Each structure stands twice: as structure tokens, then as C-alpha cells.
Amino acid sequence: MSVDRSSWEVKDEAVLAELVQLLNLSADEAAILRSPHDAAQKQAPAMREDFYTRLLAHPQTAEYFTDINMSRMYAMLQNWFIELFSGVYDEAYARRRINIGKAHVRIGLPVRYPIAMLDVAIAHAEAVARTHPQPDAAVAAVRKVIALDMAVFQQAHEDRQLEFLSNMVGNERLARRLLSEE
Ligand code: HEM
Incomplete structure (x- = not known):
């Protein structure tokens, strides 16, 4: 691959703004998501329960929670x-979502898990979202917002690998070429 890509210049917080554009997450959709905020607060404990039941039942993911303050984890996940x-x-x-992604890179967590x-x-x-008077629009909007998180988790891992390789070979451009060439 011989061409540089403009996407390589989009970094850090700018990644999220770029993806908002890519996904066409409009101001109206963002506003739609604000109104079920109370419903989200009510739903959060059930979400957290299902989340940790699944995570702690699987040995490879459960081992990350040895010696961890679980009530703190519950609160952070619900937030x-x-x-x-x-x-x-x-x-x-x-910034908040990127930092959460980075926290998982720091603990050596394979990105497939989050x-x-x-x-x-x-x-x-x-x-x-289905509690909203326009349920279909709210579901479509929340799917976009979750796609942002999916991208941010992946980006945090990719950034760390790129940073590491860039430091080794002296610059990011060369690191990108090494990662992409067969
Ligand atoms: C949808 C997926 C996930 C979400 C939304 C999530 C959410 C969070 C949040 C909000 C934090 C706090 C980060 C901070 O500000 O310090 C956190 C930390 C943490 N998460 Fe997750 N998490 C996810 C998946 C996982 C998985 C799959 C594991 C392990 C198998 C995991 C293990 C941990 C651990 C051990 C910490 C504490 C890190 C530290 O002490 O710095 N998470 N998570």
C-alpha cells in the first residue's frame, strides 16, 4: 500500500466527532436520547446484573476481577x-469514553471481550429506547451511540499498538505501513 490516508490524521477526541458525521447522528437523534434518561437510570441495575453474571461465569473474563472492588465496578458500568x-x-x-477504552488496554484485556x-x-x-414515544427512532439513535463505543474500544487498542510500533521504528507513518503491508 503506497498512499497515505486522510483517516490517519484523525486522532483522539476528533475520532468521535468524525464518527458522529459518518453515522449521521443528527442533533434530533441526540435530543431523542435525552428524554429516556430516567428510564436508563431505572434500567441500569438490571443491565449491570446481566453484564456481570455473564462476565463472571466465563473463566477467561472472570479472572480480571480477582482483587477488584466490585461495588466501584458496578457504579462505573451503570454510569x-x-x-x-x-x-x-x-x-x-x-474523552470520557476514550479513557474507558484505555483503562481496558492497560489491564491487558483482549478487545474481543468488551x-x-x-x-x-x-x-x-x-x-x-422503546420507552420513548418514537421507539423506532430512539432505537436507531441508540444503536449509533453504541457503535461509537464499539469503535472507541477498538481504537484504544489500535492506538496502543501503533504507538508501540511507532516508538520502535521511529515514526507513525512507517508503523502504519508495516502493519498494513503483507
Ligand atoms: C461493554 C463492555 C464494557 C464496558 C462498557 C466497561 C466499562 C468500564 C468502565 C466504565 C470502567 C471504568 C474505567 C475508568 O474510568 O477507570 C471499567 C473498568 C474496568 N473494566 Fe470494564 N467494561 C467493559 C468490559 C469489560 C470486560 C469484558 C472486562 C474483563 C473481562 C472488564 C474489566 C474491567 C476492569 C478490570 C476494570 C478496572 C480497570 C482499572 O482498575 O483500571 N471490562 N470498565
């Missing part, structure tokens, strides 16, 4: 879920 319905997907939101676990979040987020 993450409720924030899907904040209605504001700006730079500050991007991405697979979004399945639980999607089911509960759609249940919240």
Missing part, C-alpha cells in the same frame, strides 16, 4: 450505561 442517554456526544463525552459484551448493553439500551 457508562446511563451516559449513553446523555444526549450530548461532544468532545468531553469522547466488544462482545456490548451485546448485553445493546439489549438493555434498546429496551430503554
